[in-house]
Amino acid sequence: MNRRRFLTLSGVGVVGAVAGCSGDAGTGESIDDHPAAAGLDAQPRRGELGGHVVLAFEDPSCPTCRRFHENTVPAIRENIVGTGKGAYVVRTYPVIYPWGEPATQALESTFARDSGAFWALFGHYFAEQSSFDPDNVLARTATFLTEETDLDGEAVASDARERVHDDAVQADVQAAENAGLGETTPIILLFDDGEFVTKVNGSVSYDLIAEALGERDG
Numbered sequence: 001m002n003r004r005r006f007l008t009l010s011g012v013g014v015v016g017a018v019a020g021c022s023g024d025a026g027t028g029e030s031i032d033d034h035p036a037a038a039g040l041d042a043q044p045r046r047g048e049l050g051g052h053v054v055l056a057f058e059d060p061s062c063p064t065c066r067r068f069h070e071n072t073v074p075a076i077r078e079n080i081v082g083t084g085k086g087a088y089v090v091r092t093y094p095v096i097y098p099w100g101e102p103a104t105q106a107l108e109s110t111f112a113r114d115s116g117a118f119w120a121l122f123g124h125y126f127a128e129q130s131s132f133d134p135d136n137v138l139a140r141t142a143t144f145l146t147e148e149t150d151l152d153g154e155a156v157a158s159d160a161r162e163r164v165h166d167d168a169v170q171a172d173v174q175a176a177e178n179a180g181l182g183e184t185t186p187i188i189l190l191f192d193d194g195e196f197v198t199k200v201n202g203s204v205s206y207d208l209i210a211e212a213l214g215e216r217d218g
Contacts, residue, residue, distance in 0.1 A: 035179040038175050061132070109160050114150070181199070190213055200212070
């Protein structure tokens with residue numbers, strides 16, 4: 001990131017912005033050596049890697065992640081993914097409320113079967129966030145997947161209980177720890193043409209992301 005861009009971002013509060021759920025950031029210079037982006041090809045994403053990459057560590061139980069998902073992600077999908085300028089990538093990071101951990105296990109078990117069902121379940125967790133707790137989350141997950149997708153919801157819930165895809169869950173947690181990201185979610189890392197730009201926390205606006213990625217230059 002050049003000095004002029006850095007000063008601009010500092011002036012609008014992009015660098016180091018924090019307003020998320022709280023439970024700080026080492027980086028590499030490129031997307032290839034940044035620890036938070038390890039194994040990026042294997043993560044759920046909208047759009048194609050290259051150009052802009054919005055990498056978000058999100059907890060399905062985090063209210064601030066819900067606001068980011070509802071208020072900012074649609075604009076990312078419209079203006080970055082939909083225009084072919086880049087990708088929105090999710091790494092699940094269960095660090096806020098206890099039901100987020102089994103939900104994350106279920107998300108990974110779902111993604112292993114069908115990416116479309118993953119996105120449906122991810123959105124469902126945010127839309128119905130207040131209805132989940134550690135005792136009911138997997139039963140409600142099974143019902144949703146069976147009724148709203150082509151998956152066998154009980155099979156997904158069983159895998160989640162047995163932590164069949166725990167390697168994928170732990171890979172995301174390890175990526176966050178290796179990058180020193182802390183536990184204030186959502187944590188959004190921005191890359192442009194393979195170069196790390198900045199990290200921000202919280203339900204930040206699309207305008208802030210666009211500014212950081214140079215979409216508002218000139």
